[in-house]
Amino acid sequence: MTKSVTVLDYGSGNVHSVCKALTEAGANVTLTNNASNIYESDGLVVPGVGAFGSVMEKLKAHGADRLIDKRLTASRPVLGICVGMQVMFETGLEHGLEAQGLGQWPGTVKLLDAPRLPHIGWSKVEASSGSTLFNGVEQERFYFVHSYASVAWELDIRPPFIPAHLTWSNHGERFLAAVENGPLATTQFHPEKSGPAGLKLLSNWIESI
Known part of the structure; x- marks a missing residue:
């Protein structure tokens, strides 16, 4: 049975390439900010x-912060990509400003020392042993575009x-490239821009939800 995946439409860029990649990876994809879709789909x-701060403002403007928390509280799968990963942490430090994140995990996203x-x-990644996301692509490279990241895991x-x-x-210093924590999975890189390896990772996630 084809899994239903909602891509959250809240004014962030790059959504159409994400939708296309998820479709290629085998999901039935809907791009929307409709609350019912966000909660009821197999994956978000x-x-x-x-x-960081701008993304948080847009999420809150659409009430998406509450909907994401509602899904995770009910153990319904969520995948965050790039800044969608960063905002899962408590705090983001950008351009001398501190912004509050979704707080799903403790910790701070900061400018990389590079x-x-x-x-x-x-870039290559050091995949966690037993990872679902990286099953079959542990030795592959993935496409990154970022200056900020979390460099510590505090949970x-x-x-x-x-x-x-x-x-x-690693780029200047070691940073988190992906986290799999119960129903919440995230990648700092862009799987939708990472060729066959990225499609395999998305397929792994879709099969797991």
Whole structure:
């Protein structure tokens, strides 16, 4: 049975390439900000392009912050991409300003300490052992476009709860490239721009929801 995936339409760029990639990966895709679709679909994708604070303003303007939290509270799968990953953390620091994120995870998104920014291009990742997202593409490169990231994981998960799968990459310093934590999965890179490896990752996520 084909899985239904809603791509959250809240004014962020790059949504059509995300929709196309998800369709190619096997999902029945709807681009909308309709609350019923957002909650009831098998999976929700939160794309994000631009500044942390701006993305948060747009999410709140559409009430999407509450809808994302409602889905996750009910253990309904969500995938965040690029800034859609960053806003899952508590705080974002950009251009000297501090913005509050969705707070699904503790921690801060900050400017990478790197000789050249933004980080644009194909980079390898250190995939977590047992990762669902990276099954079959552990050694592949993925396409990044960003200057900010989370460089630490601060959520302390202890048995009997299952620890998150953390995948790392490096540009100047080590940063989180992806997180799989219960119903919430995120990637700092753009799977929709990452060729066959990105399509396989999206297919892995779709099959898991």
